[in-house]
Amino acid sequence: MGVTVSGPAIAPAIEAAGLSKVYPGGTTAAEDISFQVGAGEVFGLLGPNGAGKTTTLRILITVLRPSGGHARVLGLDVVEQPTQVRQLIGYVPQERAIDRFLTGREHLELLAALYHLPKAHAAARIDEVLSLVGLAHKADEVARNYSGGMKRKLDIACGLIPSPKVLFMDEPTLGLDVESRLKIWDHIRELKARGITILLTTNYLDEADQLCDRIAIIDAGRVKAMGSPSELKAGLGGDVVSLTLSPADLAKVEGLSQAIKGQAGVRAVSTKQNVLDIRVASPESSLPAILSAVTAQGCRLEFVEYHRPRLDDVFLAYTGRKIKDE
C-alpha cells in the first residue's frame, strides 16, 4: 500500500452520488451513499451484515434501480446506459452463483458467449483465467464436485472473462479457510497490478486493511467514514489504552469510565463488560493519570495493554459498535 491518496486525481472510474434504495417491502437498504473510486484503485465497502453493501453493488452493476441519486461507471450512467456499463465490468456475486450441472469450463464458455467473444479468442481467454485462479486441473469436472473454495475461484474466473476494466466483488473471501483467503488476496493484488479498478465489499477488517487503498465504512445504509486505512486510523488520533478489570469490579466500571473521561489527553472511553478502551493523545503522558484513577476508584487491574489504533477501533469510533457484535 504505502502511499496514501485521499481521493482520485483523474476522472473517477466509479462515482456514486447520493444513492439510495428503498426495497418494495419498505426496507431502506441504502441512504445517500456517495463515493468515488479512482482508476486502478482497490476500494472497499466495509460494513456488518445488512449494512447495504450488496444493495449498493447491485445498483452499480445495473441490475437494481436506485430509488434516488445516480452513479457512473467509467463515465457511463448506470441507469441511462446500462448495456455499455455491462460491457466494461466484471461481477463476482456474493452467493456462489454456480450451475452445478455444468463444468467450470462450460461456465466460462457460456459467459464468453454472453460477452460476445469470438470463439477462437474465447478459448484462449478461458485457459488464461483458469490458470490465473488456479482451476485449470478441475476445469472439466462438473461444479457439483467442487469445494467451496473452488466454487469461489470459478466465480472469480467468471468475473474476469470479459477482461473488465472495473471488477465488482461481493465478499470475495466469505466463508473461505485462511489459505484460500490469502490466495484470493494475492489474485486481487495481481489484478490491481494489471491496472484493473476493483470495488469489493467485505465484513472482514483485516481484508479491508490489507487489501484496500481506500475504504468506506457503511452501517445501516449510510457511509460513516471514508479514507485510506492509515488515514482513518491516524484520524482517530493517538493510541488506544485497553484496561481489563477484575470481573469482581464490574459494578465500578461506569464510575471509573467517568473519572477517566475527565483527564487531560483522553479523547474517548468505551466500555464493554470489564474492559475499557481509552483513546488517548499519548499513552506516555496519560497512563499515570489513568492508573491513579484506577487506584482512586478502588479497582483491581487484571491486564493493561496499548496499541496504535486498528481498523476495529475506527469502526467502533464511527458506528458505536464492533463489527461482529450482534
Add this chain to the structure above:
Amino acid sequence: MQDYAQEVGALTMRWVKRLSREKFSMLFTLFQPMVFWLIFFGNLFQRATDTQVVQAPSYIAFLAAGVVVMTILNNGLAGGVDLLFDKENGFLERLMSTPISRTSVIISRFIFVMTITSLQVLVILGVAYLFGVHPVTGIGGVVVIIGIGLLFGIGLTAISMALAFSVKSHGDFFSMLGFLSLPMIFLSTALVPLTAMPWWMSWLARLNPMTWAIDAVRPLILTGWTAALPSIAIVVVVMVVFDAVCLYGAAKAFQKTLG
C-alpha cells in the same frame, strides 16, 4: 443480430447440457408419466366408456388428443422452474449483469421447452400408434398438431415464467402449479367430451383454452381435414389471444424483477 444469436444459442445449449447431465431426468422427460396415462388410463377405461358418447373407435383413440394436450400443458406450466432456481441461487443475476439483450434468457427457455414438448408429442403419438391409433390426416396432421402445441405452449410457458419471477419462494410456485393444472385437465375435453359433462362443467370447460386445443387436435387424429379445419381456425384465434395475454403478464413480471 449476430450477438443475439450467439447469446440465445449459448443459453439454449446450457438447458440442453443440464438435461443431458441428468440421465434419469432425461429418460423420464421423454417417456414421461403422460405415456402411462395413455396406456393405463386408455386401456383401463376402454370397457367403462361408451364409444357412442366419445364418438371414437376406442377410448384410447379418443384419449390420444387429450394426452397430447396434457403433455403440452405440463411442459408449459413447468417451463419456468429452471428460471426459478436461477433466480434463487443468483445465477440469473449473474446473467443479467452481462451485456445481453434482456429477452435472451426467456427466448432460450421458450426454444428449449418448445423443442422438448414437440419431441414428447411425437413420443405420445408414437405410443398411440402402437396401440392402433393412426392419425387419419397423416404426417400433415402431425405437423399441424405440433403447431397447435407450440401456440398453446408459448402462453403456458409465459405463465410459468411469470410465476417464477413473481413468487417469493419455490414452495409457492409448486403449489400454484398444482392448483392450476388439475382443474385445467378436468375442466377440459381431455378425458370426456363436452356432451358427457354436467352442464356447469361443460360451461366452464368452454372457457378453457385447453378445450379448444383438444377439439382441434382430436379430429386431426380421428376424423379428417374437413372436420378439423374449422376447429383449427378457431383454435388459432383463441391461442393468439391467450398468448398475447400471457406474454403481456410475463413481460410485466419480468420487468418488475429485472428492471
